[in-house]
Amino acid sequence: MKASRLLSLIGLQLIAIVLISFSLSEGAIQVQCPGDTDGDGLWTGTEVQPPNTQCIHLAAGDGFVTMADGHLQYTFGFSDITGVLPEDVMRTGMLAAEFPGPSIKVKEGANVYLTLTNVGMIMRPDLFDPHSVHFHGFPNAAPIFDGEPMSSISINMGSSLTYYYTTPDPGTYMYHCHVEATEHMQMGMLANLWVTPLQDGATVGGCASQKYVFNDGDGSTCYDVDFPIQLSGFDSNFHDLHIAVQPLPFALMKDNYPMINGRGYPDTINPGPLPAPVIDGETGAVSQKVSSMISATAGQKVLLRVSSLATVDFYTLSVLGIPMRVVGRDAKILRSSSGQNLSYTTTSVTLGGGESYEVILDTAGVAPGTYFLYTTDLNNLSNSGEDFGGMMTEIDIL
Amino acid sequence: MKNTFIMKRAAWMLLIAAALVFGGPRAYAAIDGITGPTFNLTARAGYISTSEGGSYLMWGYADGAGLMQYPGPTLIVNQGDLVTVNLSNQLTVPVSIVFPGQSGVTAVGGTTGLLTSEAPAAGGTVTYSFTAAQPGTYTYYSGTRPELQIEMGLMGALIVRPTVNPATRAYGHSDSQFDHEYLFLLSEMDPDIHDQVAAGNMNPMDTTTYFPVYWFINGRTAPDTMGMAHDPLLPHQPYNIVPFMHPGEKVLLRMIGGGRDLHPFHTHGNHHKVIARDGRMLSSGVGADLAEMAFTTTVVPGSTADAIFTWTGEKLGWDMYGYTNATHPAYCSASGNPTAAYPADKLSQLPTDRCKPFPVTLPDQTDITNGQFYSGSPFLGSMGYIPPGEGGYNPNSGFLYMWHSHAEKEITNFDIFPGGMLTMLFIEAPGVTLMEP
Ligand SMILES: [Cu+2]
Ligand SMILES: [Cu+2]
Numbered sequence: 001m002k003a004s005r006l007l008s009l010i011g012l013q014l015i016a017i018v019l020i021s022f023s024l025s026e027g028a029i030q031v032q033c034p035g036d037t038d039g040d041g042l043w044t045g046t047e048v049q050p051p052n053t054q055c056i057h058l059a060a061g062d063g064f065v066t067m068a069d070g071h072l073q074y075t076f077g078f079s080d081i082t083g084v085l086p087e088d089v090m091r092t093g094m095l096a097a098e099f100p101g102p103s104i105k106v107k108e109g110a111n112v113y114l115t116l117t118n119v120g121m122i123m124r125p126d127l128f129d130p131h132s133v134h135f136h137g138f139p140n141a142a143p144i145f146d147g148e149p150m151s152s153i154s155i156n157m158g159s160s161l162t163y164y165y166t167t168p169d170p171g172t173y174m175y176h177c178h179v180e181a182t183e184h185m186q187m188g189m190l191a192n193l194w195v196t197p198l199q200d201g202a203t204v205g206g207c208a209s210q211k212y213v214f215n216d217g218d219g220s221t222c223y224d225v226d227f228p229i230q231l232s233g234f235d236s237n238f239h240d241l242h243i244a245v246q247p248l249p250f251a252l253m254k255d256n257y258p259m260i261n262g263r264g265y266p267d268t269i270n271p272g273p274l275p276a277p278v279i280d281g282e283t284g285a286v287s288q289k290v291s292s293m294i295s296a297t298a299g300q301k302v303l304l305r306v307s308s309l310a311t312v313d314f315y316t317l318s319v320l321g322i323p324m325r326v327v328g329r330d331a332k333i334l335r336s337s338s339g340q341n342l343s344y345t346t347t348s349v350t351l352g353g354g355e356s357y358e359v360i361l362d363t364a365g366v367a368p369g370t371y372f373l374y375t376t377d378l379n380n381l382s383n384s385g386e387d388f389g390g391m392m393t394e395i396d397i398l
Numbered sequence: 399m400k401n402t403f404i405m406k407r408a409a410w411m412l413l414i415a416a417a418l419v420f421g422g423p424r425a426y427a428a429i430d431g432i433t434g435p436t437f438n439l440t441a442r443a444g445y446i447s448t449s450e451g452g453s454y455l456m457w458g459y460a461d462g463a464g465l466m467q468y469p470g471p472t473l474i475v476n477q478g479d480l481v482t483v484n485l486s487n488q489l490t491v492p493v494s495i496v497f498p499g500q501s502g503v504t505a506v507g508g509t510t511g512l513l514t515s516e517a518p519a520a521g522g523t524v525t526y527s528f529t530a531a532q533p534g535t536y537t538y539y540s541g542t543r544p545e546l547q548i549e550m551g552l553m554g555a556l557i558v559r560p561t562v563n564p565a566t567r568a569y570g571h572s573d574s575q576f577d578h579e580y581l582f583l584l585s586e587m588d589p590d591i592h593d594q595v596a597a598g599n600m601n602p603m604d605t606t607t608y609f610p611v612y613w614f615i616n617g618r619t620a621p622d623t624m625g626m627a628h629d630p631l632l633p634h635q636p637y638n639i640v641p642f643m644h645p646g647e648k649v650l651l652r653m654i655g656g657g658r659d660l661h662p663f664h665t666h667g668n669h670h671k672v673i674a675r676d677g678r679m680l681s682s683g684v685g686a687d688l689a690e691m692a693f694t695t696t697v698v699p700g701s702t703a704d705a706i707f708t709w710t711g712e713k714l715g716w717d718m719y720g721y722t723n724a725t726h727p728a729y730c731s732a733s734g735n736p737t738a739a740y741p742a743d744k745l746s747q748l749p750t751d752r753c754k755p756f757p758v759t760l761p762d763q764t765d766i767t768n769g770q771f772y773s774g775s776p777f778l779g780s781m782g783y784i785p786p787g788e789g790g791y792n793p794n795s796g797f798l799y800m801w802h803s804h805a806e807k808e809i810t811n812f813d814i815f816p817g818g819m820l821t822m823l824f825i826e827a828p829g830v831t832l833m834e835p
Pocket of ligand 2: 354
């Protein structure tokens with residue numbers, strides 16, 4: 001990106017903030033969360049959390065991330081503003097897009113109130129796009145809470161929409177914005193989402209951790225530690241043209257940054273958030289918070305919640321040296337209709353966009369050391385022109 | 399970018415919808431196609447349209463003296479039929495047909511080709527015969543230079559109906575029972591190849607640079623996918639794809655990979671149950687006991703998959719018809735539970751959902767963007783206020799769900815979003831007559 005363009009954009013950004021502040025209708029930012037009275041989506045002081053209730057407040061806007069080769073990338077995305085008072089929402093949410101978005105973990109059967117506030121795209125003040133949350137894979141969804149904007153509604157800049165879910169089935173899902181899906185998803189409005197089963201907390205089949213992927217009834221999906229592994233790709237040309245306010249190359253879209261949880265190797269193994277991106281000398285918001293560093297002690301069962309929200313390519317993931325046992329696919333346990341266990345052991349899983357797998361790595365008998373989780377589509381072991389990186393991370397067995 | 403989904407032919411659909419609402423019941427339509435056991439196919443050239451206004455030379459199979467069509471006619475036969483396909487060739491190159499999944503295919507006439515006998519260029523003929531021994535969803539395509547000729551459009555679907563319950567089951571067994579069936583023949587196109595063939599270059603294939611920019615369901619790009627079948631404006635693309643159902647009914651998806659790329663096909667609304675692949679039930683011996691639940695199925699080139707989709711609205715946590723004690727005291731008691739008078743045709747949702755109030759307050763009109771398929775109401779069969787110029791394509795206030803390639807790049811038409819490999823499922827309220835545009 002050229003500095004001159006950025007400077008002029010930052011000028012526009014100031015205008016946009018002024019415009020957005022003026023165009024806000026009173027009360028358009030509103031968190032609906034039972035028991036919460038001050039509108040921050042948390043239960044504090046005398047506020048009482050109703051049983052089995054979960055509230056989340058996400059902002060949808062724009063921001064920046066840094067690719068593993070140092071390339072600064074303009075993005076759209078979500079950020080977690082749960083706990084932020086309504087008057088502070090715009091200030092907190094603007095230019096704070098994360099990639100991937102905040103991971104959402106819910107319990108089976110919870111009453112989930114997810115509020116989405118559209119804080120606008122500060123770097124693209126010419127755009128007035130609405131946004132949405134699509135809970136991808138939600139069973140028996142109703143259009144009003146499905147986030148697919150053609151058959152329902154999406155939320156305009158400066159306003160909030162509260163989605164409601166009862167999360168009836170455990171498993172690995174994902175969420176993403178569905179407005180202008182090709183553009184908003186390529187731009188980064190993607191995140192991990194999973195639902196834990198009611199069986200958790202009970203000892204079934206001798207499962208000491210009391211953690212399960214599904215309500216399996218026999219402990220066969222018992223695990224000790226779990227990690228979300230979301231695959232995606234960025235086409236840096238698309239992003240660069242986007243912030244340059246140029247026509248978007250949908251037809252030519254070709255991802256050159258294959259990633260796990262929004263990072264290419266070696267950033268994937270950074271255990272913490274990546275440093276905040278620096279935009280033209282100014283430090284932005286910390287935006288890449290999901291590490292893909294997998295660590296466990298020998299003997300533990302490691303659950304990988306693998307999903308793909310790639311908008312272009314299929315990817316094949318492999319683990320060298322530890323068998324991969326696939327126990328679920330698309331948030332459903334692998335079982336025959338007569339109850340036969342159909343889980344299988346493999347060395348790879350292949351995912352297109354919108355697919356998920358639950359994979360357990362049983363490290364019993366595995367020698368301590370470093371193992372790799374990587375794509376066997378070897379051209380995707382790259383960060384654009386940089387040839388050692390991309391869709392790969394490490395598994396540390398201690 | 400501003401969403402401008404131009405439904406250039408959706409006005410047709412709307413008219414049909416209005417007509418059907420007042421036109422009384424109509425029998426469920428089966429998959430569009432031609433029935434055997436004898437077929438006369440002609441390979442010829444013609445131009446197809448893409449939704450944003452493109453026009454491309456294709457080669458395709460025509461039904462006898464009819465127009466070239468993309469995809470070729472869906473051939474529908476019965477299990478056990480001795481199927482005969484007479485192919486005549488009006489193209490300037492030899493062509494043929496192979497029938498993957500069929501055993502004992504014999505060819506009479508024509509000239510010897512690499513995979514099968516071919517109909518010579520400019521008037522040649524060949525006849526293929528086989529017994530359709532097993533029910534299921536199959537494909538057929540050219541066995542002559544398939545890397546070029548399938549791309550050019552020489553492919554189609556073959557459906558073999560079972561001996562038992564042929565109209566309502568895909569495989570005879572009750573696990574394959576359906577109320578409505580739809581074809582999802584997925585393909586893609588690199589226009590460079592078509593432009594070169596149109597310019598007379600019959601050797602345009604460089605597979606290393608193959609780069610599709612169009613994606614089709616049943617030979618159409620969205621929004622044409624949702625236009626009416628046999629639209630005179632699309633003479634070479636007769637098949638549409640707009641699935642319809644009521645809550646609790648079962649839709650059979652017959653998915654076929656008709657091109658060279660994989661496509662992750664996602665059903666909004668619910669999982670679908672993949673009951674068969676390549677014309678065989680996923681079975682250890684008893685029905686489709688090895689069926690796989692999926693919210694996205696990878697459709698593989700040259701391969702088929704059959705899936706059953708259903709949707710009941712269960713466990714939403716609120717009454718999907720909007721019935722509460724306040725609005726419908728006859729249906730809902732003061733304690734918020736359904737009474738015996740709760741409508742009998744609306745029982746697909748669970749008793750625990752019935753009469754439960756809608757859980758949130760929706761934003762004001764000024765704060766939202768209404769989708770063109772939104773009824774203005776969160777409730778099935780209810781219409782709400784939508785500002786003029788918004789909404790409008792959901793005349794019966796159904797619940798609509800996008801079914802699409804989840805490689806989102808593929809829901810575009812050559813730089814125009816949305817388009818491509820996309821359609822909408824209509825779940826209509828109980829009692830609403832389903833339209834088959
Ligand atoms: Cu968005
Ligand atoms: Cu999705």
